[in-house]
Amino acid sequence: DTGVSQDPRHKITKRGQNVTFRCDPISEHNRLYWYRQTLGQGPEFLTYFQNEAQLEKSRLLSDRFSAERPKGSFSTLEIQRTEQGDSAMYLCASSPWDYNEQFFGPGTRLTVL
Amino acid sequence: SQQGEEDPQALSIQEGENATMNCSYKTSINNLQWYRQNSGRGLVHLILIRSNEREKHSGRLRVTLDTSKKSSSLLITASRAADTASYFCATAPMNTGFQKLVFGTGTRLLVSP
Numbered sequence: 001d002t003g004v005s006q007d008p009r010h011k012i013t014k015r016g017q018n019v020t021f022r023c024d025p026i027s028e029h030n031r032l033y034w035y036r037q038t039l040g041q042g043p044e045f046l047t048y049f050q051n052e053a054q055l056e057k058s059r060l061l062s063d064r065f066s067a068e069r070p071k072g073s074f075s076t077l078e079i080q081r082t083e084q085g086d087s088a089m090y091l092c093a094s095s096p097w098d099y100n101e102q103f104f105g106p107g108t109r110l111t112v113l
Numbered sequence: 114s115q116q117g118e119e120d121p122q123a124l125s126i127q128e129g130e131n132a133t134m135n136c137s138y139k140t141s142i143n144n145l146q147w148y149r150q151n152s153g154r155g156l157v158h159l160i161l162i163r164s165n166e167r168e169k170h171s172g173r174l175r176v177t178l179d180t181s182k183k184s185s186s187l188l189i190t191a192s193r194a195a196d197t198a199s200y201f202c203a204t205a206p207m208n209t210g211f212q213k214l215v216f217g218t219g220t221r222l223l224v225s226p
Binding site for chain 1 (some may be wrong): 218
């Protein structure tokens with residue numbers, strides 16, 4: 001399968017714990033995006049990478065959130081000191097540099113107890 | 114925050130009927146895209162319409178765009194049970210150097226056999 005992959009698909013954690021999600025974009029896609037989707041809502045933009053550079057972060061991305069794309073390939077999203085309000089689906093997408101369509105992964109569903 | 118609203122929030126039809134869903138947005142855009150999301154899964158791109166286009170077709174899909182009213186509609190003709198999903202419009206706001214997508218709230222479509 002050459003699509004966007006995300007790991008894990010599901011994560012259950014206790015409040016206060018740290019969690020890390022991984023996204024592997026389609027190879028050779030320069031752009032990588034993270035979105036968060038809560039139940040019954042559309043995805044909301046969190047952050048964007050062009051190659052290894054993080055070019056924009058949403059105000060939704062509090063200081064507890066950090067994202068990296070160290071070699072311009074895979075990306076990680078870490079949430080420190082999780083809160084119940086962090087429970088959501090975290091979606092990763094990628095696209096080529098000059099392409100409008102974004103290709104989404106299956107998402108990581110986070111449940112914070 | 115969401116860019117716009119979709120109407121209706123939910124739609125229930127029989128196989129073979131047409132389904133129409135509407136999207137309104139708030140700011141000037143480069144393009145508008147429609148995505149489909151099956152329950153608990155990632156999003157799949159359906160169709161993109163640019164700001165200088167008024168109508169576009171792709172298979173059983175027909176999209177219209179009225180930039181003066183800041184609205185779009187998606188028509189699915191001859192619906193099938195497999196079309197059951199949530200449908201989201203997503204806009205690429207003008208003057209963004211990359212394709213940051215701003216999603217609507219979605220329409221949940223149920224197609225009964």
